[in-house]
Amino acid sequence: MNELVRMISQDGTLYVLALNSTEMVKKMQEIHGTSKVCSAALGRLLTAASMMGALLKGDSDTLTLKISGSGPASPAVAVADSKGFVKGYIGDAKVKLPLNGKGKLDVSGALGKDGFLTVIKDLGLKEPYCAQVPLISGEVAEDITAYYASSEQTPTVCALGVLVDPESENVLLAGGFLIQLLPTADEAVISAVEKGLESVKPVTTMLAEGLSPEDICKKVLPNFEMQLLDRTQTGYRCDCSRERVTAALIGAGREGLAEMAQDNETEVVCHFCNSKYVFSKEEILKLIEESK
Ligand SMILES: [Zn+2]
Structure with a gap:
């Protein structure tokens, strides 16, 4: 409290x-x-x-x-x-x-x-x-x-x-x-x-x-x-979510995403609460496809 x-x-x-x-x-x-x-x-x-x-x-x-x-x-x-x-x-x-x-x-x-x-x-x-x-x-x-x-x-x-x-x-x-x-x-x-x-x-x-x-x-x-x-x-409250992290990844632009797609997995850690969000190569490729 x-x-x-x-x-x-x-x-x-x-x-x-x-x-x-x-x-x-x-x-x-x-x-x-x-x-x-x-x-x-x-x-x-x-x-x-x-x-x-x-x-x-x-x-x-x-x-x-x-x-x-x-x-x-x-x-x-x-x-x-x-x-x-x-x-x-x-x-x-x-x-x-x-x-x-x-x-x-x-x-x-x-x-x-x-x-x-x-x-x-x-x-x-x-x-x-x-x-x-x-x-x-x-x-x-x-x-x-x-x-x-x-x-x-x-x-x-x-x-x-x-x-x-x-x-x-x-x-x-x-x-x-x-x-x-x-x-x-x-x-x-x-x-x-x-x-x-x-x-x-x-x-x-x-x-x-x-x-x-x-x-x-x-x-x-x-x-x-x-x-x-x-x-x-x-209280202490972090409002991060997979949706927000996805939006941030899209914000990295197509070049940034293409770089991430070279790895099998992309891990994003929230600075504020240490929650981990893992994106597969397929998911990143899909983001590139969608941002065309
Ligand atoms: Zn967080």
């Missing part, structure tokens, strides 16, 4: 989402066999994508976050739908690094400090919306905040956390919150938000204390009266 909650302040100046993404990050680790630092890196990105996806308006809209950094695990990709369901993958899921100077998993070291965060929103228009910002730290949350500031001019606070058991390497807890100031917010609102955040504990600490996403929304904004907008369930 991954509970996603949205709340708005009574005075209409800000909006907050909070998510307990523990199950989706566990599922991701099960699929990709991520190392500790990669569980943290991709887990944070999935958590952010889920909340950002839930901000999309159209039912079939999708959002993609991609971090292409100089680190050995890059790139990391997360795709979300407008219900907050996500899927993702990371370049090298096995990267191991020593803890950073603060004794934390070195996400920035794994993804890299130099590089870009790309945000793509497919809103069903002719061209998808696409924005790219340089990485601030490669720790993910700060990079998301920077994206909102520079590309959407929306002051945003983003916090993300993934707690991994140092011994078993299992994901124990994951979650995040996203606060957005609405255009009605003035300086007084900004300083009230900042003041409230000073004493806020890390997300996974709040989850470990048994706080629900709704509790977290209230906890991070103690100076505001908050109203619940909705509470939904999300």
Whole structure:
């Protein structure tokens, strides 16, 4: 169960989402066999994508976050739908690094400090919306905040956390919150938000204390009266199918297909869920025939 909650302040100046993404990050680790630092890196990105996806308006809209950094695990990709369901993958899921100077998993070291965060929103228009910002730290949350500031001019606070058991390497807890100031917010609102955040504990600490996403929304904004907008369930979900893979193969063009037809079998593995799709030589030849 991954509970996603949205709340708005009574005075209409800000909006907050909070998510307990523990199950989706566990599922991701099960699929990709991520190392500790990669569980943290991709887990944070999935958590952010889920909340950002839930901000999309159209039912079939999708959002993609991609971090292409100089680190050995890059790139990391997360795709979300407008219900907050996500899927993702990371370049090298096995990267191991020593803890950073603060004794934390070195996400920035794994993804890299130099590089870009790309945000793509497919809103069903002719061209998808696409924005790219340089990485601030490669720790993910700060990079998301920077994206909102520079590309959407929306002051945003983003916090993300993934707690991994140092011994078993299992994901124990994951979650995040996203606060957005609405255009009605003035300086007084900004300083009230900042003041409230000073004493806020890390997300996974709040989850470990048994706080629900709704509790977290209230906890991070103690100076505001908050109203619940909705509470939904999300998760890790891949929507690949034989039909979609077939369409992608046709997209490779006749030359690409002709190359595949030289092998007795063509195996396609989904990046997001590791499902295997096998096509025989005859099936590939048939695709070539049909695409004439
Ligand atoms: Zn898949």
